[in-house]
Amino acid sequence: MGTEQRSNASARLVPGASPAGAATMRAAVQHRYGPPSVLELCEVGLPLPGRGDVLVQVGAASVHPGDYFVMTGEPYVVRLAFGLRRPRHGIPGRDLAGVVAAVGKDVTALRPGEEVFGWSTAGTLAEYACVPADNLVSVPANLSVVDAAAVPTSAMTALQALRDIANVRPGQTVLVTGASGGVGSFAVQVAKAFGAEVTGVCSTRNVDLVRSLGADHVVDYTRTDFTRTEKRYDVILDNVEAQPLAAVRRALTPTGTLIPNSGRGGRWLGPLGRIVKARVLSGFTRQRLKPFLSLPKRQDLLTLADLLTTGQVTPVIDRTYPLDEAADALRYVAAGHTRGKVVVTV
Numbered sequence: 001m002g003t004e005q006r007s008n009a010s011a012r013l014v015p016g017a018s019p020a021g022a023a024t025m026r027a028a029v030q031h032r033y034g035p036p037s038v039l040e041l042c043e044v045g046l047p048l049p050g051r052g053d054v055l056v057q058v059g060a061a062s063v064h065p066g067d068y069f070v071m072t073g074e075p076y077v078v079r080l081a082f083g084l085r086r087p088r089h090g091i092p093g094r095d096l097a098g099v100v101a102a103v104g105k106d107v108t109a110l111r112p113g114e115e116v117f118g119w120s121t122a123g124t125l126a127e128y129a130c131v132p133a134d135n136l137v138s139v140p141a142n143l144s145v146v147d148a149a150a151v152p153t154s155a156m157t158a159l160q161a162l163r164d165i166a167n168v169r170p171g172q173t174v175l176v177t178g179a180s181g182g183v184g185s186f187a188v189q190v191a192k193a194f195g196a197e198v199t200g201v202c203s204t205r206n207v208d209l210v211r212s213l214g215a216d217h218v219v220d221y222t223r224t225d226f227t228r229t230e231k232r233y234d235v236i237l238d239n240v241e242a243q244p245l246a247a248v249r250r251a252l253t254p255t256g257t258l259i260p261n262s263g264r265g266g267r268w269l270g271p272l273g274r275i276v277k278a279r280v281l282s283g284f285t286r287q288r289l290k291p292f293l294s295l296p297k298r299q300d301l302l303t304l305a306d307l308l309t310t311g312q313v314t315p316v317i318d319r320t321y322p323l324d325e326a327a328d329a330l331r332y333v334a335a336g337h338t339r340g341k342v343v344v345t346v
Contacts (some may be wrong), residue, residue, distance in 0.1 A: 027126030029090045033073030036334075038326035039092070047122070047130040048102075054110055054133050055102040058346045060149035061124035062095045063326075068334045091123025092330070093344070096131070097139060097148035107133045115139040117148035125326045127346055134290050137301045140309040150315040150341035151186075155304050157261070157294040158187035158237075162194065165290050166257045170195025174249065175226065178239030179215065180206035183261065185316045185340045187237050188213045193312040199319040201226055201240075209316070209339060224326050227251050238259060249287055256287040257266070316337040316340025 016231055029042040034198040047053045071092050097117035100110050110133055111117060117135035120129045137257045138224070139148045161183075176189040178184040179200030191198045192214040199209035210218050219226050227247040236258045252258055307313040318339040321329040323346045333342050 001139040025127040027091045027123070028093075028323060030071060030087055030092065031090060032086050033071070036331045038071070039062075039330070041326075043323050044091075046128055047336055049104040049107075049130050051104040051106040052133055053104045053130050054100055054107060054116070054136055055130050056096060056098045056116060056120075056131055056136070057101040058096050058124060058127060058129055058144035059098040059115075059252045060096070060320075060343050061264050062127075062154075062343045063091045063093060063329050063333050064095075064151075064153055064341070065333060065336075066153065067092050067094060068330050071195055072287075083219055089121070089343070091126050092326075093120070093124035093126075094119050095152040096120060096124035097145045097192060098129075098346075101128065103133070104329060109133060112140075115148075117145075117151060118283055118298075118301060119152045124251075125323065125344055125346075128321075131265065134298050135296070137298065137305055142251060142304050142311070143315075146317065146320060146343050146345060149317045149343050150182075150317055151308070152296065152301060153294070154182040154341060155186040155190075155313065156296055156300050157183050157298050157317075158303060159300055160191050160294050161259050161261060162187060162235070163189050163293065165259055165292050166237070168194045168196050168235055172196045172234040173199070173232075174235045174237070175201065175219075175233040176215075176237045176239065177201045177221075177226075177242075178259070178315075179199040179218075180211045180214075180339050182296060182338060182341050183240060184237075184239050185210075185213055186313060187239070188215050189313045190307070191235075193307055194234070199226075199290055202332050206339060213316070231255070235259070239342060245289065249285075249289075252287050255286050260291045292304075318342055321344050 008179050024048055025046050027044045028039045029086050030038045032038055061208045072110045100112050100114045116136040117139050120131045174196040176184050179188050180202040188198055198215050200215040201221050202210050204220050204222055207220055227250050231292045232253045233251055234253055234256050239261050241260050320343045326344050329342050329344050
């Protein structure tokens with residue numbers, strides 16, 4: 001499994017930037033789809049950056065439900081993108097933060113020794129990861145590497161949902177379900193940064209946490225069903241999708257926007273059935289039902305870096321695990337009750 005990450009033996013590195021004497025690295029590797037027990041801590045070949053790539057010495061990598069779906073290969077539709085019979089990239093993980101160890105010959109914006117965070121498509125649960133330079137930005141000075149690793153996928157999802165899909169404006173009312181989770185904890189803060197009046201939905205044990213994130217109102221779903229109150233919202237970001245679309249729509253204003261955002265669903269197609277239903281229903285109502293696919297963008301990561309620098313957004317870290325316990329980290333995420341983000345330290 002020495003070629004799990006992209007390697008380029010002819011890559012030209014910046015002089016003196018190569019990891020001293022390193023030929024291999026430790027990584028969490030899976031040879032097949034399956035539960036977290038398929039992960040093994042292995043020595044694999046050290047990847048080399050191509051012309052536009054950066055070799056990052058990983059300090060921390062966060063994990064989220066999407067990583068679990070890719071690891072298990074369920075829903076089966078994910079295998080169309082990640083490998084039909086076995087994972088195309090044997091190292092899981094997408095988000096990371098760390099130190100630039102080496103750069104390709106065409107990379108000028110980043111230098112060895114600089115702390116960066118971003119995302120990779122070739123696996124991050126390893127001591128090093130090869131990442132296109134456009135997928136990385138500098139870590140804000142007020143953030144640790146662990147905090148920075150928690151940001152990319154979940155925070156970009158929250159940002160794109162609220163800014164690009166819902167077009168949240170000052171004074172609007174926004175409800176976030178799963179407000180204490182990975183995406184939800186960022187969404188509450190992003191909506192507040194946009195000037196919205198925010199309501200977070202969570203369990204009893206997370207009420208204080210969600211309030212501390214800036215939520216104006218908190219609904220404890222064990223005591224109150226937000227779909228059966230008289231309150232109506234301009235925007236609902238539904239990260240849980242525990243209730244039927246028809247029920248959630250009752251809590252929308254007549255021209256409000258509902259964004260379903262749960263990756264769970266059937267074993268074969270996952271959430272695709274609900275997505276199709278939402279799009280069909282959207283054609284018969286003034287309410288906007290807008291499921292979406294978050295796509296990582298460097299400019300959005302820069303926007304988030306600004307929000308992090310000014311303290312308008314702060315990552316919430318639930319637990320950290322060492323690299324050799326990466327399987328436990330993914331197992332915990334799969335249980336669906338995280339408070340903020342789960343991070344693997346390397």
